[in-house]
Amino acid sequence: MKSVIFVIMLVAGIVPYASAAQLDGAILYQQESTEPSFQFLRIVYIEYPNGGDLSESLRGKNQIISFEADSDTPGMGELVSSLNKNLKEISSSAVVTDAKINYDVILQGNENYAVIEYKIQLIPMITNHVLTTGFEKSTVDANWRGISIDEPIVLQTAYGKVDVNNPKSALDIMIPDISENLNVSIMEMPLIDASGILKLPLYKWHSLFDNTAIIPGAVEYKYTGEHVITHYSMGECRIGIGPCGDRLWTEDIELDKKYTIRMVESSDDATISFEGYVDSTHLDGVEVFHTNLKSPVTQKPDTDEFPATVMYGMAGFAVIGGTVMFVMSDRKLKKDKNGGQTGVDPTHLVAYDTSSSSGGYKTNRGESYLVSNEKSKTPL
Numbered sequence: 466m467k468s469v470i471f472v473i474m475l476v477a478g479i480v481p482y483a484s485a486a487q488l489d490g491a492i493l494y495q496q497e498s499t500e501p502s503f504q505f506l507r508i509v510y511i512e513y514p515n516g517g518d519l520s521e522s523l524r525g526k527n528q529i530i531s532f533e534a535d536s537d538t539p540g541m542g543e544l545v546s547s548l549n550k551n552l553k554e555i556s557s558s559a560v561v562t563d564a565k566i567n568y569d570v571i572l573q574g575n576e577n578y579a580v581i582e583y584k585i586q587l588i589p590m591i592t593n594h595v596l597t598t599g600f601e602k603s604t605v606d607a608n609w610r611g612i613s614i615d616e617p618i619v620l621q622t623a624y625g626k627v628d629v630n631n632p633k634s635a636l637d638i639m640i641p642d643i644s645e646n647l648n649v650s651i652m653e654m655p656l657i658d659a660s661g662i663l664k665l666p667l668y669k670w671h672s673l674f675d676n677t678a679i680i681p682g683a684v685e686y687k688y689t690g691e692h693v694i695t696h697y698s699m700g701e702c703r704i705g706i707g708p709c710g711d712r713l714w715t716e717d718i719e720l721d722k723k724y725t726i727r728m729v730e731s732s733d734d735a736t737i738s739f740e741g742y743v744d745s746t747h748l749d750g751v752e753v754f755h756t757n758l759k760s761p762v763t764q765k766p767d768t769d770e771f772p773a774t775v776m777y778g779m780a781g782f783a784v785i786g787g788t789v790m791f792v793m794s795d796r797k798l799k800k801d802k803n804g805g806q807t808g809v810d811p812t813h814l815v816a817y818d819t820s821s822s823s824g825g826y827k828t829n830r831g832e833s834y835l836v837s838n839e840k841s842k843t844p845l
Contacts, residue, residue: 485712486659488735492594492605494692494758498562499594501737503587503612505656509632510727511647512578517722519643523574528639532622534566534629540620541566544629547614548589555663556751557608563590566620568627570635581636585629585656596748601741601758608751610735611663615655630655632728649716651728661733662699667745667752671698674742692758695743698736 490501513520534541541564548561567586572579589612597604618630628634633652636644674695714728741758 485730486662486733486735488610488659488662488733488737490610490735490737492737492739492754492756494601494603494740494756495598497595498590498592500588500590501610503589503657503659505583505585505587505658506730507583507632507656508729509581509583509652510578510725510729511581512725512727513722514577515722517724518720519579519722519724522640522643523579524576526572526574526579526640528572530568530570530624530627530635530638532568532624532627534568534620534622536563538566538620538622540618544614544618544620545589547616547618548612551612551614552609555608555611557594558596558606559591559594559609561589562592564588566629568622568629570639572636572639581632583632583635583656587657596753603756604748605739605754605756606751607667607745607753608663610737611660613655613658613660615658618657630657632656646720647718647726649718649726651714651716651726654714654728659733659735662735665699665733667697667754670745672696672743673698692740693742695739695741695756696736697739697743697745697754699734 485506487504487506488501490499492499511519511523513523536542544566545561545564548564552559552561565588567584567588569582569584571582573582591609594606594609595603596606614630616630617628619626619628624638627638631653633644633647636647636652672695674693712730712732716726718724718726739754739756741756742761743754743756744761745752745754747753
């Protein structure tokens, strides 16, 4: 899985980076369930370069909220229900049967701004994602990659009730007196949102297979497995997938002074690995993966894909161009041979020994000069 790092220059200096949603998943053949990892990362800045009450309260402050939640945690049942509701909305056949959450929030007050870093890892157990199976083949639903929740998810934790989908909820615990005054909309934007991963069509993703496991002798290097592994990745920012720069939200708030709240995220990132060869296509208008354990999948590409015929045509033109260059070069070489030497006629040259200076060392290298330059003996 790939991470996206960026730098934003503020008046206060250089700030850390954030990334919106990161997905790492693995789909194994004949496995009825999978547990992908979704990480949701965000950074919020409360800027107070001109001092004020917020500066006095936040400068030098360091606090952390960190906990894990699973099926035994009160409120996780509502989380699972919300995920399944969203899966239906995005036309996914997948069903979430369980989930785990790792929740971390760090608050650090610096000289001119306070920074709050959010990191929520969601690990749902997904079933019913395999649509059809056959001999060494399968069709896998792909829309589950874009899960998101736009409603409160309140869990009962050691810190009390925490809405893990609301950034302001953590501040209500860490800095309650300040949090009640931070009534800005960006502080309540949902954290659990991987919809950006769904928005990028699969034909624009990178696809690469790893055949290490099936290479003879791989066991000697502790590589085990029966089939190749295909990695589907959103890849780096490039022409063809559109802009994928940093996302910045800014909102001002008037208290005793004017303060600025900034929220920063970078573009989403995802990698999904499969057992076997994989290609993507549409089934009843919905994106799916087709897998084959033994041979590369040959599916009709989406209409927006770069046509294979064009690529083969370009390769053909390259071959023709190379052939023409070879013929032209061969003709020139034959012409040079038939026409003889085109340089200086050797009969007009006089040879002489090189200098025997530098300790008397002398090589068999010689030099020559034109007869017309005999008096000046200008070497060639």
